[in-house]
Amino acid sequence: MSYKVKLEAFEGPLDLLLHLINRLEIDIYDIPMAELTAQYIEHLHAMRVLQLDELSEYLVLAATLIEIKSKMLLPVHEGEEFDDEIDFEMEDDPRDELVARLIEYRKYKEAAISLKESADERSDHFTKSPEDLTEFGEVVPSGIEENLNVFDLIGAFQKMLDRNRLKAPMTANITKMEISIGEKMDAIMAILERGGGKCDFYALFDEGDTPALVVTFLSLLELMKRRDIIVVQQGNFDELTVAFRREDE
Incomplete structure (x- = not known):
């Protein structure tokens, strides 16, 4: 990969x-x-x-x-004498x-x-007349305030790895499976379609080895970058939910 x-x-x-x-x-x-x-x-x-x-x-x-x-x-020992050859800087x-x-x-x-x-x-102020940009389509500003960042997603990813490690069987058959980021993105969008537009974050990582899990995680990041989906969390440390981004968001 x-x-x-x-x-x-x-x-x-x-x-x-x-x-x-x-x-x-x-x-x-x-x-x-x-x-x-x-x-x-x-x-x-x-x-x-x-x-x-x-x-x-x-x-x-x-x-x-x-x-x-x-x-x-x-331990801190007050009044303890040290060897003169050793210089300790006590903080x-x-x-x-x-x-x-x-x-x-x-x-x-x-x-x-x-x-x-x-x-x-300052960038809202111009010294020239604005040009006609209608041919490029209308730019719709996002009204949603994101409450998660990449560190939150990485924390959730590590939590998912810990869960999978505990559920892993003692023996397993090794098989080679290759899937591209684009294919996984399509698969995630299909899962959201079947789930009514949203699904649990961890449900996307139910199966697969570590490379497959990494591909899933990177696919989520790419979909978020393209503004096709959002990942939301209702409260601190609550479960994450993946959902389609609505046109008004």
């Missing part, structure tokens, strides 16, 4: 950390490192299965999280540097959003 995907939502490992902190409703000044590290590594497992490029910087931050978690597990809290990086990154991210909004507003 030579289908490669580059997603703008993957802005970097700090973006993933901020996403998890917001998703888990964690206080950024009092981060539970064990929980955050576990969630971060779960997302990396899903990204590795999807064979996404540029994972090295995510792995570097994963090592940093594990290091901070390890430091917090070490009040091993998380301080990470928190500072996250706060600084969040400031730049919010500033970037503000600048983009200013640029979008």
